[in-house]
Amino acid sequence: MATASESLSKTLGPQDLLNEVRSFVQGVTYKGKVKNESLVQSALLLLKTLPAARHAVLEHLANVFGEAVNMHLMNLEFGRNSLDQGGEEDLETVLKDASGVLHTFIHSHPQAWAPIISTWSFELLGHISCKYSDRRGVPHPGSLNELLQLWMTCTPTKLLIEVTTECFAAMVGGAPDACVDALLEASVKYSPHFDWVVAHIGSCFPTTIITRVLMCGLKDFCHHGRQQGHMDSSSGQEEKIPKMTSVVGILGHLAAKHSQDIRMAFMRLFEESLKAESEAVRFTTIPFLLQLASMSPLLLQIMTTDTLKALNAPVLNKLHYQFSQWKASCPLEYESFLTLVVHLLMKSDVGAFQALQFLMNNATASQSAETDPNLVPVVEVQRTCAILVDQLLRELELMVFCKYKVSNSEIPFLSSICPRASELAEMMLHAEEPRIGWLMRLVCCTVMYGGEESGAEILSLILSQAQTPQQLGQFVAVQSLIEVSLPRVLTGLSQAVMDELQPNKQTDKLQLMNNLLELLDWEQKSDKANNRSQLRNCFQSHWDALCQLLLHSNIMVAIATLKVLNIIGRPKRLTSTSVLHACGMVLSLFFRILEFQDDKEVSGLVNECKKCTKQLAQEGLAQSILVHFLLEGVLSEENKALFGGKINAFINKDESKYLAEENKSHGTALTLLRSHSSVFHAGVIGQGLRTPVSRLNLGKEIITRNKKLFLELLWLSSREQRVENLESDVTMDTTDESHSNKTLYVLRVPADLCRQIGSLIVELTTPDVLYNNRFWPEEETLKMTVERDLLVWKVLDDNPVLWDIFQMYAGNSLIMCRCSPVLRSLTATLINHFDSARERLAQNYPKHVECTCILIRCLAKSHLLPHPMGLTSELFPIVTSFEAYLLLLTIWRYMKENPPTEDPEEISRRICDQRHLEPVRAILHNNIEHAGNLYSRFFPPVRPQMM
Numbered sequence: 001m002a003t004a005s006e007s008l009s010k011t012l013g014p015q016d017l018l019n020e021v022r023s024f025v026q027g028v029t030y031k032g033k034v035k036n037e038s039l040v041q042s043a044l045l046l047l048k049t050l051p052a053a054r055h056a057v058l059e060h061l062a063n064v065f066g067e068a069v070n071m072h073l074m075n076l077e078f079g080r081n082s083l084d085q086g087g088e089e090d091l092e093t094v095l096k097d098a099s100g101v102l103h104t105f106i107h108s109h110p111q112a113w114a115p116i117i118s119t120w121s122f123e124l125l126g127h128i129s130c131k132y133s134d135r136r137g138v139p140h141p142g143s144l145n146e147l148l149q150l151w152m153t154c155t156p157t158k159l160l161i162e163v164t165t166e167c168f169a170a171m172v173g174g175a176p177d178a179c180v181d182a183l184l185e186a187s188v189k190y191s192p193h194f195d196w197v198v199a200h201i202g203s204c205f206p207t208t209i210i211t212r213v214l215m216c217g218l219k220d221f222c223h224h225g226r227q228q229g230h231m232d233s234s235s236g237q238e239e240k241i242p243k244m245t246s247v248v249g250i251l252g253h254l255a256a257k258h259s260q261d262i263r264m265a266f267m268r269l270f271e272e273s274l275k276a277e278s279e280a281v282r283f284t285t286i287p288f289l290l291q292l293a294s295m296s297p298l299l300l301q302i303m304t305t306d307t308l309k310a311l312n313a314p315v316l317n318k319l320h321y322q323f324s325q326w327k328a329s330c331p332l333e334y335e336s337f338l339t340l341v342v343h344l345l346m347k348s349d350v351g352a353f354q355a356l357q358f359l360m361n362n363a364t365a366s367q368s369a370e371t372d373p374n375l376v377p378v379v380e381v382q383r384t385c386a387i388l389v390d391q392l393l394r395e396l397e398l399m400v401f402c403k404y405k406v407s408n409s410e411i412p413f414l415s416s417i418c419p420r421a422s423e424l425a426e427m428m429l430h431a432e433e434p435r436i437g438w439l440m441r442l443v444c445c446t447v448m449y450g451g452e453e454s455g456a457e458i459l460s461l462i463l464s465q466a467q468t469p470q471q472l473g474q475f476v477a478v479q480s481l482i483e484v485s486l487p488r489v490l491t492g493l494s495q496a497v498m499d500e501l502q503p504n505k506q507t508d509k510l511q512l513m514n515n516l517l518e519l520l521d522w523e524q525k526s527d528k529a530n531n532r533s534q535l536r537n538c539f540q541s542h543w544d545a546l547c548q549l550l551l552h553s554n555i556m557v558a559i560a561t562l563k564v565l566n567i568i569g570r571p572k573r574l575t576s577t578s579v580l581h582a583c584g585m586v587l588s589l590f591f592r593i594l595e596f597q598d599d600k601e602v603s604g605l606v607n608e609c610k611k612c613t614k615q616l617a618q619e620g621l622a623q624s625i626l627v628h629f630l631l632e633g634v635l636s637e638e639n640k641a642l643f644g645g646k647i648n649a650f651i652n653k654d655e656s657k658y659l660a661e662e663n664k665s666h667g668t669a670l671t672l673l674r675s676h677s678s679v680f681h682a683g684v685i686g687q688g689l690r691t692p693v694s695r696l697n698l699g700k701e702i703i704t705r706n707k708k709l710f711l712e713l714l715w716l717s718s719r720e721q722r723v724e725n726l727e728s729d730v731t732m733d734t735t736d737e738s739h740s741n742k743t744l745y746v747l748r749v750p751a752d753l754c755r756q757i758g759s760l761i762v763e764l765t766t767p768d769v770l771y772n773n774r775f776w777p778e779e780e781t782l783k784m785t786v787e788r789d790l791l792v793w794k795v796l797d798d799n800p801v802l803w804d805i806f807q808m809y810a811g812n813s814l815i816m817c818r819c820s821p822v823l824r825s826l827t828a829t830l831i832n833h834f835d836s837a838r839e840r841l842a843q844n845y846p847k848h849v850e851c852t853c854i855l856i857r858c859l860a861k862s863h864l865l866p867h868p869m870g871l872t873s874e875l876f877p878i879v880t881s882f883e884a885y886l887l888l889l890t891i892w893r894y895m896k897e898n899p900p901t902e903d904p905e906e907i908s909r910r911i912c913d914q915r916h917l918e919p920v921r922a923i924l925h926n927n928i929e930h931a932g933n934l935y936s937r938f939f940p941p942v943r944p945q946m947m
Contacts, residue, residue: 044101054116061098062124068095068156069128076137092155099159103166110170118167119182121160125197126190128157133193141192144253148196161197165204172208180212187246198246199253206258209250210265217247218269221288222280248295255298263302267310274318282322287337293344297412300344304351308358314374316362316381324380338384342391346399349412353420356442359385359392360435367432389438396445401485414449421446421454425461429471440474444481447489455482456492463493463519464500464512472515476522480532487533494538498545509552513560520567536568543571544578550585558589559605566611576621583625586612590713591639594706606709610716617717624756626717631760634710635799643710643801644703707801711808718757718809720748749812757809758818765795765802765822774820776896779889782828789832792825796851803851806858813907816862817900824895826855831888837881849876852884856891863907864900865891868938872920878930883923890919 046057068091105113129151132138139146151157171179183201187194202209221244255262266289273285293300311319327334345355363385365376377385392413399411417424424446428439447455459479466472483489497516500507519535539546546568549561574582590609596602616622633639641647749757762772771785782789796802809815816823830852834842842849853873860870872887879887894916901907917939924931924938 044098048101058116058120062120062127064091064098065095065124065156065160066128066131068092069132069154072154072156073132073135073137077135095156095159099163102163106163106166106170111174114167114170115175115178115182118164118171118179121164121167122182122186122197125157125160125164126186126194128160129193129196130190141195144195144199148199151196152200161200164197165201168201168205172205176208176212177216180209180216183209183250184213184216184246187249191246191249195249195253198250202250202254203257206254206261210254210258210261211268213247213250214265214269217244217292218281218285218288220244221291222284244291244295248292248299251292252296252298255296255302259302262299263306266303267306270307270310274315274322283326286319287340290337290340290344294340294347297347297349300347301350304348304355308351308354311358312375313362313365313377316377320378320381320384338388338391341388342395345388345392346395346411346413349416352413352416353423356389356392356417359389360438363389364435386434393438393441393445397441400445400448411449414446417442417446418450418454421450421458422461425458426465428474429462429465436474440477440481444478447478447482448485452486452489452492455486455489456496459489459493460496460500463497463515464507466515467511469518472518475515475519476532483533490533490535490538494535494542497539498542501545501549509549510554510557510560513549513557513564517560517563517567520564524567539564540568540571543568543574544581547578547582547585550589555589555592558592559608562586562589562605562608562612566608566615570615574619579616579619579622580625583613583616583622584629586616587626587629587633591633591642594639594642594709597702599701599705602705602709606713610713613713613717620750620752623717623750624753627714627753627757628760630710630714630717631757631764631805634801634805635764635795640799640801641698642703642706643799644698644707645801646798707804710801711804714805715747715808718747718749718753720750747808747811749809749815751814754812754814755818758815761802761805761815761819762821765792766825767791772821774817774901775899776820776824776892778896779892782832785825785828786832789825789828792822793829796826803854807854810858810861813862813864813900813904814902816858816864817902820900823855823859826851827888827892827895830855831885831892834881834885834888837885840880842879842881842884843877845881849884852876852888859891859895863910864898865894866910866912869894869912869916869920871934871938874934875920875923875927875931878927879923883926886919887923890916 044057071091102113102117106117133141137150139150141147152161168179183198187198251262269285270289273282276282276285289303293303323334345352348355362377363382365382366379396411396414399409400414402409421443424439424443428436428443431439443458447458459475462471462475462478466475479490497512499505500512501509516535516539520539523534523536543565546561546565550558550565552558552561570582586609590606593602593605593609596605613626617626634643635645637647766772767788771788806819809819830848833845833848837845839845853876856865856870856873859865860867860873869891872891875887876884894912898910920938924935928935
């Protein structure tokens with residue numbers, strides 16, 4: 001410092017220097033007698049020539065700077081016109097001279113003057129910032145940008161910050177620690193009002209500030225850690241380690257624009273601690289970094305990004321060996337250390353998922369396929385990671401349940417994990433123990449934190465992707481855990497499942513429906529399911545939407561849907577539209593099921609169809625629709641082959657050429673005599689031969705099975721809902737013979753449904769409505785209706801299942817009365833056939849004889865044809881064709897005189913006149929050698945009356 005004033009001391013003699021000292025002391029002591037300009041000039045002269053007076057001079061300059069700041073703030077408060085603007089400008093001129101002198105000292109002798117001036121300027125800036133913080137117009141310390149703008153537009157503070165920056169630049173290369181220490185001391189003393197200074201200095205020297213601040217903070221942390229224990233608790237760290245708050249504040253200011261520099265500084269500090277020779281540095285670096293992260297979420301975010309990448313297995317093993325001695329000697333501090341790690345994880349909103357994977361991977365590293373032991377963490381590290389996962393989940397569970405007690409409680413870890421909840425659920429499905437337990441607890445926490453919508457999404461994902469009973473059990477476990485806090489989660493699940501079943505979704509719908517079926521079946525059979533919400537109740541509201549899946553292109557999806565519908569049951573109230581659609585879809589699936597070959601499988605699936613139709617048939621509207629769709633479906637081109645019906649073979653006839661093109665082709669062909677190539681075409685008549693009618697090549701057993709199952713379903717759909725001696729799933733015997741060892745079930749059909757069935761059969765089998773009355777005309781009219789009668793015969797010949805339908809409904813006179821036009825046409829066709837038959841015996845026409853017998857039995861069973869004419873069906877196998885013609889003609893005449901009626905009492909009173917029985921008696925006499933045993937049944941002997 002003597003050299004600094006050497007040139008000036010030569011120009012001033014001792015007496016002059018003494019006079020300047022007296023003048024300065026007098027001016028400072030007696031204020032107002034010496035102008036500020038003169039006093040500052042005297043102070044600067046002493047600072048240049050008398051280094052020993054630097055403390056007094058700097059103190060005076062501090063007062064001048066303070067006065068200038070006060071004047072500037074007053075001008076801002078009251079306006080520049082209300083105060084002495086000239087005085088402020090004079091002070092600014094003096095302060096510029098003073099700052100110029102200080103800059104000269106710093107440039108000429110930085111090692112001597114920079115530490116002194118920097119300490120003075122930091123202290124002065126902190127004092128000014130703190131003193132005037134409550135003045136009007138000074139922004140709140142939290143508004144750092146506004147505060148920085150205010151002080152940088154104030155000339156005195158701007159000059160001071162420039163001097164401070166100059167000192168920092170001069171000391172960076174030589175003694176950065178001293179300057180950083182001064183900055184930290186001022187920050188500790190005057191924070192948060194001093195933050196704007198830190199922000200400005202840090203933006204000018206980011207790398208240096210970050211590195212040196214971290215080193216100073218670590219040094220202070222090590223010192224206090226040795227004295228008091230560095231892992232006691234984070235609650236009192238501000239008092240125990242004063243500079244920690246300042247370090248966090250400085251780094252926080254720099255993080256906005258220099259996060260990458262801070263990240264690199266953290267990693268360098270961490271890597272150096274692994275190689276450090278000092279035991280204190282090795283033990284305290286990681287706790288120091290964690291302590292910084294705990295005090296600033298921004299620093300935690302910066303630190304989390306790269307730290308996990310650096311913590312590979314060799315590094316973890318090395319850290320274990322370093323901390324093993326500390327763990328053994330200070331177990332409580334070690335527990336506090338783990339607790340701090342858990343709390344930091346809970347605060348992590350960036351990299352939380354990666355941190356979770358890191359812990360679980362290292363906790364279960366022994367299950368990995370890695371063979372190199374150096375790349376696998378030691379057992380103690382794995383155990384520690386498992387402990388951290390357990391503690392983390394325990395804390396999350398406590399926080400999640402407290403969330404419903406304390407509103408607006410945010411958990412950063414779960415906020416970060418929630419968007420990846422689906423990924424967690426998929427990991428849970430394919431994980432092994434102990435990961436399954438951890439992931440299940442975490443999924444539950446995520447769901448309860450995210451709410452019912454998140455819960456429905458996760459449960460839907462598990463339900464759609466579960467492939468084993470164990471995975472499906474995870475659905476039950478998750479549901480039972482989360483519905484305690486989310487009671488309506490299954491309602492949202494049902495909607496989410498229906499969304500996944502939409503055609504535009506790529507979900508495996510068969511797997512989803514099978515899993516849903518398994519759960520519903522488990523609910524139905526298990527007692528444990530009574531303690532949880534029922535899926536059945538939730539999905540019943542989506543009954544209509546589920547019915548749409550009965551038409552799914554994959555029949556296995558449709559079958560699974562049918563079973564689901566049977567378990568959940570139909571809603572109590574259904575619209576007519578819903579009933580119509582449901583009936584059509586169930587019966588469409590029924591006909592598709594009949595295409596299967598396995599009898600056992602088909603029988604079980606048809607029973608499912610029966611259950612569904614039984615539920616639907618509880619309403620009269622549904623019963624009518626079911627019968628209508630069944631009768632229409634059995635005669636449709638798509639289904640008739642399943643029941644032995646004839647189908648038209650498809651031949652594409654629309655391949656003829658234009659006439660002009662055909663004739664042109666003859667010019668290039670060789671002309672052959674007596675062939676069509678020698679003449680021009682005049683056109684093509686028709687489309688060739690008639691398309692042959694064929695039958696689908698199905699086995700007789702399959703056709704018989706299909707008929708039986710169809711008739712059972714038709715019988716179930718037709719019957720009254722209250723029928724005596726009738727159980728839910730019984731097989732109906734369609735024959736007219738009763739056996740003593742079997743219960744005789746009577747098909748009772750509602751009257752309105754009887755009329756509908758009869759009218760529908762007539763509509764489906766007759767070509768038009770002409771002659772569709774119940775009366776049988778004179779025999780002469782048979783010639784007029786031959787074509788119509790043959791068309792009706794062809795319909796029944798192409799669809800033999802109609803004969804079975806007639807036999808099933810034969811016991812109902814009302815249905816048979818409505819079917820009178822069909823029965824009349826069949827009888828007329830048979831009369832014409834046997835009238836013109838060339839064969840002598842009727843049995844040479846087996847198909848016609850069989851149809852005749854069925855027809856007569858139906859008339860007899862419905863009591864439209866009374867005894868004994870109803871027994872004539874037994875004569876046709878033994879009579880001649882002419883006798884068969886006579887029998888049918890006799891029946892026709894009886895039906896003409898006694899037309900079918902819907903009045904059951906009138907039918908019950910009908911008897912046969914002798915004139916109708918004479919032909920029968922004559923035929924019996926004519927065939928007595930074959931029909932002798934039948935005579936007594938037709939004409940029982942009359943017992944003589946006793947006298």
